[in-house]
Amino acid sequence: GFKIEDAFPDFNPRFHHFRADPLDSGRIWFTTVASGTDNGTGFLGNKPTGKSFMTPPQAMSLKFSEDGKVIKYTIGHVMERSLGNTGGLGGIFGPAYAIGKPLPIPEAQPYKPSKRFRLLQAVGSLGSWLEKIKAKN
Numbered sequence: 001g002f003k004i005e006d007a008f009p010d011f012n013p014r015f016h017h018f019r020a021d022p023l024d025s026g027r028i029w030f031t032t033v034a035s036g037t038d039n040g041t042g043f044l045g046n047k048p049t050g051k052s053f054m055t056p057p058q059a060m061s062l063k064f065s066e067d068g069k070v071i072k073y074t075i076g077h078v079m080e081r082s083l084g085n086t087g088g089l090g091g092i093f094g095p096a097y098a099i100g101k102p103l104p105i106p107e108a109q110p111y112k113p114s115k116r117f118r119l120l121q122a123v124g125s126l127g128s129w130l131e132k133i134k135a136k137n
Contacts, residue, residue, distance in 0.1 A: 004095075007038060007044075007048075008039075008053075009036075009037075013034045014032060014034060015030050015031070016032075016033075026066070029060070030060055030061070033054065033057050035052065036095065038052070038095075049099045053084070053095040054083075054084040055094045056079065058077055058090045075090075077090065078090040087110030087111075089108065097109075
């Protein structure tokens with residue numbers, strides 16, 4: 001199987017901010033801001049690029065059963081897309097994008113608002129602008 005430490009020997013997940021979920025008994029949330037340099041065995045079958053990555057902060061969680069065993073592990077929920085150099089991508093998609101080897105699927109590309117969404121934002125801005133003009137008169 002794939003081992004991220006083989007591709008990124010200096011991989012550092014920097015786990016922090018551990019907290020118990022007050023609404024979901026048995027779940028622990030934590031944050032990660034991972035970094036590493038592609039100078040190991042190569043990432044996903046590619047030659048090492050020597051490029052480094054730093055992910056945006058990502059929320060992660062562990063869900064435990066009543067007898068203390070991990071039954072669910074969630075990863076890669078980006079909290080702030082503008083940080084890091086992964087195009088706002090989390091999970092394994094982020095490092096792949098940062099080193100110039102993005103996976104060839106839409107989900108592994110940086111977020112880009114649709115034309116319809118951009119139009120709705122423009123209509124909202126126009127409405128706000130018109131309200132300000134109306135308030136001045």
